[in-house]
Amino acid sequence: MTLCVCDIGGGNLGRPGCFSIFDVTKQIVLVNYLKSDGSVNGIQLSALSSGVLDQTYLDERVKDVDPDTRWYPSPELKSVVDERADDITEDFEDTSSTFVSEGARSFEGLILKGDPILLGNLQQWRCLTTGVFLVDKSGNLIGDRSRDGYLDPILLQEDSFSAGLIKGTDTTKQKNRVRFVISQLMQDSNLGMIEAANITANLLGVRGLIDVVAETPTAVTTAGFTVQLNTTFGGVTSPVPAEGLELADFEANEISPTPGVESIASVTESSTTPGEYAFVWTAPVGSGDVHRISNPSTGPLTKNYDLTAFNVTTP
Amino acid sequence: MLKVKLDNKQLRVGQTTFNKESLKGMTKTEFEKRYSKILDAKQTWPLIEEYTKNTKAEKAEKTTK
Numbered sequence: 001m002t003l004c005v006c007d008i009g010g011g012n013l014g015r016p017g018c019f020s021i022f023d024v025t026k027q028i029v030l031v032n033y034l035k036s037d038g039s040v041n042g043i044q045l046s047a048l049s050s051g052v053l054d055q056t057y058l059d060e061r062v063k064d065v066d067p068d069t070r071w072y073p074s075p076e077l078k079s080v081v082d083e084r085a086d087d088i089t090e091d092f093e094d095t096s097s098t099f100v101s102e103g104a105r106s107f108e109g110l111i112l113k114g115d116p117i118l119l120g121n122l123q124q125w126r127c128l129t130t131g132v133f134l135v136d137k138s139g140n141l142i143g144d145r146s147r148d149g150y151l152d153p154i155l156l157q158e159d160s161f162s163a164g165l166i167k168g169t170d171t172t173k174q175k176n177r178v179r180f181v182i183s184q185l186m187q188d189s190n191l192g193m194i195e196a197a198n199i200t201a202n203l204l205g206v207r208g209l210i211d212v213v214a215e216t217p218t219a220v221t222t223a224g225f226t227v228q229l230n231t232t233f234g235g236v237t238s239p240v241p242a243e244g245l246e247l248a249d250f251e252a253n254e255i256s257p258t259p260g261v262e263s264i265a266s267v268t269e270s271s272t273t274p275g276e277y278a279f280v281w282t283a284p285v286g287s288g289d290v291h292r293i294s295n296p297s298t299g300p301l302t303k304n305y306d307l308t309a310f311n312v313t314t315p
Numbered sequence: 316m317l318k319v320k321l322d323n324k325q326l327r328v329g330q331t332t333f334n335k336e337s338l339k340g341m342t343k344t345e346f347e348k349r350y351s352k353i354l355d356a357k358q359t360w361p362l363i364e365e366y367t368k369n370t371k372a373e374k375a376e377k378t379t380k
Contacts, residue, residue: 155321246327247324247325247332247333247334248325248332263334263336263337264334265333265334265337265349266331266332266337266339266350266353267331267332267333268331268332270328270330270332271329271330278353280349280350280353282334282336
């Protein structure tokens, strides 16, 4: 913590007449703090088009095919508490005290209509080195500006992330609770933002991806197969189907016996059974071949769905 | 009436998205054989044929240039 810079002296205390300040947080955007190359998973400001965070940039981040660099925006948060605990001081017998360090900054917010599926997905962040961007009520994107040329995510204290399910009562609705502590390596004086005026993307209200899983493929022949794709939400016997997917949302690879890309000729969504898709291969595949169907390997994804790869074995 | 949407790589006709490459050179008989169980092949084929003509026209244009 660099609170004392003795060779410079005190900082100037003037302010311009007009400038923006942070508003109350309405959404958090969770990210893996570090990329696979070890660098911070931040926003390179020179990569923004004319300094503007546009829809193309936002889509590339939120619908990134690489989970390590993807942004994971939360639903809207209610009753947000984002405050730093009192300073830690040492008290003396003469009743004076001296500053030791700042207290920890903790964050808590509630997600309305929270449910166990979302809870499970939130809990997966507990073990990761997690960063967070904050989206405030005015649409500003808030992060850590301590690195030149970047707005980085705010680092969370290891293992501080906690999520819970608050069940409804006669007078309240069911919610998810999100709670975490900001790393002591982060300083409030380094918080910065891309102002809403420089964000043309629909950031406030942006939705994260929804997990999609496949049931066991049926009608599997050398010509193609049919599969039911559902989100992980809904009842155990009535999952919410993943509707609106098309050819460009899938990639097929033969994994056995001859690994390589397999061309899909068409994908047809059933008009009677929501979430049921018929796949046709461009050329007949071999009997005994095993294919893996997944998200496309190059992004961004075109829909808000993240397909869990599944295998199809041709009899 | 089926809705048609065409982009660089795929052609969407109604509920089906086709890989444009996979349609090249396909005959009506082949199409009906392949898709009769999945979609209304008779209703869809005229649109596919129209698309195929377009690609042929594009090809001819490129050759001329």
